[in-house]
Amino acid sequence: MDLLTLLNNCHIYYDSKKIKNYEISGIKINSHEVCPNDVFVAIRGQTNDGHDYIRECINKGVKTIIYEDHYYDYLPIDDVNMIRTHCTKTTLAVLANYFYGQPSKKINLIGVTGTNGKTSVTSFIYQIYRLLNQGCTLIGTNGMKIGDKSLPTENTTPNALVLQQIFAESLKQGIxxxxxxxxxHAIKQKRISQLDFNTVILTNFSQDHLDYHRTMLDYFYTKGMLFASLGNCFGEKKVLLNGDDKAYKKFLSLTNVQSYTFGITALNDIQAKNIICSLDKISFHLYCFKEFFGVVESKLFGFFNIYNLLAALGYFYLQGFNMKEILPLLPCVKGIPGRMERIENNIGLDIFIDYAHTPESVYRILSEVRMFTNRRIILVIGCGGNRDELKRPLIGKIATGLANHVILTTDNPRFENPQNIIDNIIQGVINDNYEVVLDRSGAIKKALEMMTKDDILLILGKGHEDYQIINNEKLYFSDKLEVLKYLGIHS
Structure with missing residues (x-):
């Protein structure tokens, strides 16, 4: 594809007297990856600014630079196509979409948003497609999969360039x-700009990311932009919302496409009745628009996974799948690594790790475990540094209110003093049933030393993560491996 074809079809305006056309090899945002025939798009990020690398790209022979900083209008740069746009994040999405052949228009794209449950719902939908022997691509917190091939990702939602590449590769493989x-973050940073979603699912909505959004109103309207982006016409596109969430009607007001709900209360379109939950399994009767379709049996833990399963099942029902074929597959659907993951051991200890790090998710897990048992709950938990400080006292209140013994520790302190984070958590405690062990490895060891077979140990906050971020270093650390290491020594 030549440069002018790309620019003209993307409606990127330029000075025709100054532009030199050539066959382009790709679009890049990383100066380390550029080749002379690439188009470099300078993106302003939270920690790096692509404009700072424009000169490096020019020195490497890059012929076209797209930027948004007016400063570069006045630099005497010869033999380089310098094109300024108002927002290079949007421009990147538009260029990548066209360059890779608008792949999201040719794929059945499902977007799952919400404060909690995104990883589980996307994984369940992916797993069911694979159990039906249908191809599916998965993108999320735990990485990416094209069919059965796994790929790493740094963010829950990759940048616009990577997304278009992934969808183009999926189509190439017949998926x-x-x-x-x-x-x-992805919505606000325009990473999903130009994606053509067929279905959007809302899992729930509660306080999170206020370090980034500052207010709940900004957080809400950012999420709402995804629903509004589905268009103004009532057609094949649809949204599926948690009808038991108190915010669902507000999201409903932001979309004009077909809308459906899931939940356990009677007014939902997709409903669970006769629910049974334990530490080892869940089951319920599935109703779709008041029609009984069968009993759902699953080895997953927790009341919250009923909602996650309902979201996945509701999606397949609305897509026209035969639910009699779907339900027998559910015992094969596995939980997510680091999401109420039981650490198997041969000494009979009930130990779980989970990614829960918001007040809502911590409350949900503790209250559900408390619902199932009267056994002593030992909890290891902390809060991330340089993140929403308002949730720290809330987590202190919830933890000390629902667990029997709490060990407060570090969880990616980043550039903050770990003790200051702990002090913020302690501001909310309502009982004196806690202690502080700053070293996370030591906190886990302390919890394991004090527990018996009559206890339940919950290690929350990191789940699948295999690192600790201290200052600007990402150090290897795994809650799961810390437990296994201890049990290997003492079993």
Missing amino acids: TNAVMEVSS
Whole structure:
């Protein structure tokens, strides 16, 4: 594809007297990856600014630079196509979409958003497609999969360039279904711009990311942009919302496409009745628009996974699948690594790790475990540094209110003093049933030393993560491996 074809079809305006046309090899946003025939798009990020690398790209022979900083209008740069746009994040999405052949228009794209449950719902939909022997691409917190091939990702939702590449590669492999987590950061940073979603699912909505959004109103409207982006026409596109969430009607007001709900209360379109939950399994009767379709049996833990399963099942029902074929597959659907993951051991200890790090998710897990048992709950938990400080006292209140013994520790302190984070958490405690062990490895060891077979140990906050971020270093650390290491020594 030549440069002028790309620019003209993307309606990128330029000075025709100054533009030199050539065959382009690709679009890049990383100066380390550029080749002379690439188009470099300078993106302003949270920690790096692509404009700072324009000169490096020019020195490497790059012939076209797209930027948004007016400063570069006045630099005497010869033999380089310098094109300024108002927002290079949007421009990147538009260029990548056209360059890769508008792949999201040719794929059945499902977006899952919400405060909690995104990873589980996307994984369940992906797993069911694979159990039906249908191809599916998965994009989310735990990485990406094109069919059965796994790929790493740094963000819950990758940048616009990577997304278009992934969908183009999926089509090349004959895969026409894709399900992805859509974070609020991705929406605000225009990573999902130009994606043509067929279905959007809302899991729930509660306080999170206020370090980034500052207010709940900004957080809400950022999420709402995804629903509004589905268009103004009532057609094949649809949204599926958690009808038991108090915010669902507000989201409903932001979309004009077909809308459906899931939940356990009577007014929902997709409903669970006769629910049974334990530490080892869940089951319920599935009703779709008041019609009984069968009993759902699953080895997953937790009341919250009923909602996650309902979201996935509701999606397949609305897509016209035979639910009699779907339900027998559910015992094969596995939980997500780091999401109420039981650490198997041969000494009979009930130990779980989970990614829960918001007040809502911590409350949900503790209250559900408390619902199932009167056994002593030992909890290891912390809060991330340089993140929403308002949730720290809330987590202190919830933890000390629902657990029997709480060990407060570090969880990616980043550039903050770990003790200051702990002090913020302690501001909310309502009982004196806690202690502080700053070293996370030591906190886990302390919890394991004090527990018996009559206890339940919950290690929350990191789940699948295999690192600790201290200052600007990403150090290897795994809650799961810390437990296994201890049990290997003491079993």
